[in-house]
Amino acid sequence: xxxxxxxxxxxxxxxxxxxxxxxxxxxLAAPRGYCAGVDRAVIAVEKALEHYGPPxxxxxxxVHNLHVxxxxxxxxAIFVEETDEVPEGALLVFSAHGVSxxxxxxxxxxxxxxxxxxxxxxxxxxxxAQRFARDDFDILLIGHEGHEEVEGTAGxxxxxxxxxxxxxxxxxxxxxxxxxxxxxxxxxxxxxxTMHTVNLLKERFPTLQDPPSDDICYATSNRQAAIxxxxxxxxxxxxxxxANSSNSVRLVEVALEYGAKAAHRVDFANQVDESWFEGVRxxxxxxxxxxxxxxxxxxxxxxxxxxxxxxxxxVTAQEDIIFSLPKExxxxxxxxxxxxQGRGGRGxxxxxxxxx
Ligand code: SF4
Numbered sequence: 057x058x059x060x061x062x063x064x065x066x067x068x069x070x071x072x073x074x075x076x077x078x079x080x081x082x083x084l085a086a087p088r089g090y091c092a093g094v095d096r097a098v099i100a101v102e103k104a105l106e107h108y109g110p111p112x113x114x115x116x117x118x119v120h121n122l123h124v125x126x127x128x129x130x131x132x133a134i135f136v137e138e139t140d141e142v143p144e145g146a147l148l149v150f151s152a153h154g155v156s157x158x159x160x161x162x163x164x165x166x167x168x169x170x171x172x173x174x175x176x177x178x179x180x181x182x183x184x185a186q187r188f189a190r191d192d193f194d195i196l197l198i199g200h201e202g203h204e205e206v207e208g209t210a211g212x213x214x215x216x217x218x219x220x221x222x223x224x225x226x227x228x229x230x231x232x233x234x235x236x237x238x239x240x241x242x243x244x245x246x247x248x249x250t251m252h253t254v255n256l257l258k259e260r261f262p263t264l265q266d267p268p269s270d271d272i273c274y275a276t277s278n279r280q281a282a283i284x285x286x287x288x289x290x291x292x293x294x295x296x297x298x299a300n301s302s303n304s305v306r307l308v309e310v311a312l313e314y315g316a317k318a319a320h321r322v323d324f325a326n327q328v329d330e331s332w333f334e335g336v337r338x339x340x341x342x343x344x345x346x347x348x349x350x351x352x353x354x355x356x357x358x359x360x361x362x363x364x365x366x367x368x369x370x371v372t373a374q375e376d377i378i379f380s381l382p383k384e385x386x387x388x389x390x391x392x393x394x395x396x397q398g399r400g401g402r403g404x405x406x407x408x409x410x411x412x
Contacts, residue, residue: 081366082359083290084352085282085342091275092377093175094119094346097152098128100173100382104149105132107388113148115139115155116204118173119346120301122323139163147171153204154178156211171384177243177273178205182212184267188238189213194231196220196264198253199242203302206242222249226256234261241271244303244345246310247280274377275345276303280310282372283342287314290340292332295321296351297344304344316340325354339364 097118104112110132117125117135125135133149139162142148147169150159154174163170174182188195195217199206210217218229220239231237239257241250250272258264270277287293293311297304304321311319319340322328339359343352356367380386 079337079366080364081338081368082356082364083286083338083340084356084367084369085279085286085340086369086371087275087278087282087373087375088341088343089296089345089347089349089352091273091345092375092379093152093177093273093275094124096379096381097173097175098124100171100385101128101133101149102131103381103385103389104147104171107385107392108147110134111146113142113146113168114151115142115148115159116151116153117300118149118151120153120304121298121344121346121348123351124346124348139166139168142166142168144168149173151204152178154182154208156208158211159208171382173382174208175243175273176379178208180269181209181240181243181271184240184271185209185212185217188240189216191236192216193236193238193265194218194233196229196237196239196257197241198222198239198250199245200302203242205244205302209240209242220253220257223253223256226253226260229257229260231261234263237261237263238265238267240267242302243271243273244276244301244306245272246306247272247277248310248313274375276306278373278375279303279307279342279345282370283307283311283340284314285372286340286342286370287311287316287319290316290338291336292317292338293319293340293342294328294332294355295319295342295344296323296347296355297321298323298346301344301346304347307342307344311340311342322355324351325358328355328358333362 101112101114101118111134112132114133114135136142139159144167148163149171150173152173152175185195197206197210197217198220201219201221206219210219220229239254293316295304295307308319308321318332320332341355
């Protein structure tokens with residue numbers, strides 16, 4: 057299916073443009089959709105299937121997107137919750153969200169062959185946790201308890217890490233020595249809300265140290281910055297992304313915070329509710345970091361059918377980050393004589409297959 061045509065605008069143009077009476081339009085946020093870590097993880101599973109043949113087991117959803125998971129399942133991937141569901145000696149891929157050392161050990165104990173598709177930016181946070189635990193710091197990990205990424209990072213040093221879900225947890229924090237105290241975070245949080253939590257923590261612990269570099273990743277920050285630009289002039293914002301995708305859910309919250317009159321998340325275009333369009337002239341559209349572009353195009357086609365055919369893409373940043381594929385895949389490709397040798401994907405616009 058052809059892409060829906062669109063014009064490009066800078067954020068300043070959007071602010072300057074007064075809404076025209078009766079005109080229906082779409083403001084399409086950019087960047088949106090696939091990040092480099094998701095692209096890499098999806099390609100890792102695809103290449104594993106090509107090279108080793110099905111079944112390839114994947115611990116947890118490789119990335120938090122229903123469409124991506126079902127597309128890979130159709131190709132022979134089997135998604136499991138834990139390593140003990142994988143037959144001994146089989147091939148297991150660890151998802152982009154990362155795993156704790158205990159999970160790696162349990163895979164080793166079962167004699168599994170593994171491919172680690174953890175996003176390098178999650179691995180960076182793991183390394184920070186290891187380093188500050190070694191230096192005997194107390195680590196306040198801001199993130200959502202129960203999220204796979206937080207479980208993986210906390211598992212690096214459980215005796216040093218306390219999880220802080222948000223402002224409501226600040227009063228519960230107990231530390232041994234405020235002089236040896238640092239905060240780290242999940243990569244996919246709201247930038248504003250995280251800084252609010254950090255400020256409250258610093259009121260209690262003025263010596264609290266910042267991470268060596270931002271833990272909230274470039275993709276999460278960029279998608280939030282883009283939606284902040286389109287939200288104030290949008291009567292309705294539609295975010296494409298799955299319910300368990302932290303960064304997609306944050307985009308809905310940020311859109312509402314920054315002035316969108318309404319904001320909804322959908323997995324697929326067929327979940328868009330007709331009642332949302334009542335009195336709506338401008339529709340903002342974005343997608344989470346685990347969402348292939350074809351799902352956004354489905355939403356744009358649906359909007360065009362309802363009279364919102366004029367699409368302005370509002371670009372707030374360019375992304376050209378590509379991560380090299382996991383080393384196990386690079387070696388396999390080299391052995392196959394693949395000339396790309398696993399230099400990762402094509403960034404934010406790659407699609408894993410036809411939409412549902
Ligand atoms: S959202 Fe950020 S941390 Fe997560 S996979 Fe993408 S780049 Fe990596």
